[in-house]
Every structure is written in structure tokens, then in C-alpha cells.
Amino acid sequence: MGELICKIFSWPLIKFYEFTGNYGVSIILFAFMVNLLMTPFMAKSKKSMMRSTRLTPKIQELQRRHEGNPQKLNQEMQKLYREEGVNPMSGCLWSLIPFPILIALYSVIRQPLTRMMFVAQEVVTTLQDYFVTQGWYTVPTKTDAYFEIKLADIAHQHWDEIQTALAGKIDGLMNIDFSFLGLNMGQQPEWNFFMHTDWSDSSVWLPALGLFLIPLISAFLSWASMKISNMTNPQQNNPQTQASMRSMTIMMPLMSVWICFVMPAAMGVYWIANSVFGIARDFFLTKIFKKQLDKEDAVRAAQRSEREKELEAKRLETERLKAEGKTEINTNTSKKKIQANEKQKAEERKAALERAERAARRERLGIKEYEKPASQVGDRRYARGRAYVPDRFTNPEMAEEATALAAAESENAPSIDESMEMEELLDTGVETEVRQDSADTEEAREEKLD
Secondary structure, eight states: HHHHHHHHHHHHHHHHHHHOHHHHHHHHHHHHHHHHHHHHHEEEEHHHHHHHHHHHHHHHHHHHHHTHHHHHHHHHHHHHHHHHTOTTTTHHHHHHHHHHHHHHHHHHHHHHHHHOOOOHHHHHHHHHHHHEEEEEEOEEEEEEESHHHHHHEEEHHHHHHHHTTTTTOOTTTOOOOOOOEEEEEESSOTTTTGGGGOOTOOHHHHHHHHHHHHHHHHHHHHHHHHHHHHHHHHOOOHHHHHHHHHHHHHHHHHHHHHHHHSHHHHHHHHHHHEEEEEEHHHHHHHHHOOOOOOHHHHHHHHHHHHHHHHHHHHHHHHHHHHHTTTOOOOOOOOOOHHHHHHHHHHHHHHHHHHHHHHHHHHHHHHHOOOOTTTTBBBBBBTTTTTOTTTTTTTTTHHHHHHHHHHHTTTTEEEEEEEHHHHHHHHTTHHHHHHHHHHHHHHHHHHHHHO
């Protein structure tokens, strides 16, 4: 699987080198190809990130509204993302794709013989043994991760000689020139080169200085890329998010410096080219998606406004129909509501039967049922006043006469409704009658026996 991945990345790199004849230019073209292929995915990530950023005010409002209830907050945020068509994880996932590419490219650059040219291990051993016997290469005491780059560079310097000496033993070997702008892309930049360089010879210190500047340029462009991206995106109001972005703005350039100092200069060139292409891509994508999202927000706002107008119109129409008594009963109700209505009707029928039975018991027991005045509350007949008239405000023309009549009717009437005290006894009225009938029957039987 690793060999297949390396072949996928080494093939375009070799083709670019065959086309240009320059190792550094082929690295830059490879970076351009990767950015071109990644543009659709990074565009999706960019658009999702910009959409998420525009939701920040709504998210903060949800956080304020549901503070202390994380479960409800999570439900409302998921609902918001669903309504707005935003996947908060999509921006993170696509942004991680360049790292596997960087690892695969590092493997190809670090091992140009076995991972780029795919020569057999016997060819590598043959080259190393021959270079040692010629005094061109010394086997290091410690494992050298970049020994294949050194062997490929030596092979380029003595290409004609090894073609003659090792004819038929180095099948698949390519003549690769690692030089670019006077720098050897196979070498590692030295952070302390100025302590041991020969400043009298420009052919020595100038390439060393150029290699030293590659990590610094890479770090600056990495910082500039993140800075431009933050400037083109809407600003975050969340202090925690702002602190995280500031940390990333510092950590990413520092990581770039470290990577470029511990790896061959070709990786630094790739990082620089990738940052330049990334800045250009981010700039154009931001301009394009800003216009698109502004249009989408305008359409969504218009639809929301139209929906609110429709709801308001329906509400006003319903209130008008209610006021005119023209509202219709909606027969298309749920099963639960139908059951509730049936239960309410059954309770009303039961209450009507109880009132009828209570009225019948009153009549059998000879209890006079007083008419309840409108002012009665509980057993207090005139709790609202002896001259209380319910429609005194809605019917002011008749209020004075009705008030006087109510006052006259209540002048000598008792203030307590005695029939209310009998309500509790009425429930046991039938039971009392049955007991009384039983007693009369027993007494008649005893008299007959005597």
C-alpha cells in the first residue's frame, strides 16, 4: 500500500522533472498540481467555515438563552445547523488532507532511489559500495535518513563514469540534478552555518545563507497565509475562539521552521510554494463565496420575512373571524385530541345526569331551590355586592334600572345560600331514603307478627 501511494506521488514529480529538467521547478509544479486538485475540497471547507462563522451571533444567542442546560443547547445548535445547511465538521476534515500528502512527498524526496525511481535494493547497495571504493562516500556510523539523496547526488556528479563502470548493474537509475537557484535541494539547512562557514568564499557562504533563509521564508508565508485567511473571514466574537486562532497563528509558523530545518531543502521549497498557492486560492475563494453567501442570506431573509407576513395575516384573519363568530371547527384533528374531546363530552353528560338526579332528589325531599344571583360566589349570595349587575359596562343604558332592581330583590333575602349546605347531603339522599324505606318495612313486619 505504501509503495502504491509513493508511485502515485513520484510519477508526476518525475514527469515534471523530465519536462523542465529542474528539480526545484518540478517541486513547485507538483505543489501547484496538489493545490489544483485540492481546490474543490478546500472550496467546500472554506464555504462551510464561512457559513459557520456567519452563525456566530445566533449561536451566542442560543448559548445565552440555554445557559446551564447543555443538552437543550446541543439540540438547538443541531437544529440551527440543519436549518442553515451547515456541517461544522466538514471544514476541519478537508483541511487535514494536505498532511498525508506532505508525508508521502517527504518519503519520495527522502528516498529518491527506492521511492522515486523504484530501483532494486541491490542497485542501492552496488552504488554505495562503488562510491566507497572510489572515496566519494563514507558510510556514516549512525543511520543516515538521507543517504539515498547523497548517493543520487554523487551519481549525478559522476554520471558518465558510473555508466561505464556499472553497466548493466544500475537499471532504472535516473540522472537527477538537485540544484535550484544555486542551492542543493538535497541538503538540509543549517541554523548555525554562520559559526563555521568560510565568509571569504561567496560560493560557500552564499548557498549556505540561501538554505538558511528557506525555513524563515516558509515560516513567514505560513503566518501570512493564516493572517490573510483570518482577515478575509468574518471576525469571531468568542474570546475562546480568538485565543485559539492566535495560538494557531504562532504555532503553525514555528512548526514550519522546525520541519524545514530537519528535512531536505526540497521540502521547504514545497512548503513555500504551497503557502503561496494557498494564499492565492484563499483570496479568490473568499471573494467568490462572500458574494454567494450574501445572496443566499438575502434570499433566506426575504423568505423568512414573507413567511412571517403570512403568519401575521393568518393570525389577524383568525382574530377577525373569532370576533364575528365565524370560526369553523377543525375536524381534521389528531387521535389524541379526538379522545380528549370525547372524554370532555362524556364528563359533561355525566354532570348533566348528576344535576338532573340532584334536582329530582330536591323535589322528593321538598327542598326549595333558590335562584342563584349573578353576584354569588360559593354559598355567599352577594359576594360581588347586592346591587351587582354583570353587563353594567357593556349595556350602560339599562345599568341604572338593573342595579336598582337587583338591590330591591336582595333587600330582605338571606346572605347565605342554605341550599348549598344541602349539596353535600344530596349525594347521600337516595341512600337515606332507602334506609328509611327498609326501616318502615321492618316495623310493619314486626307489627304483623305481633
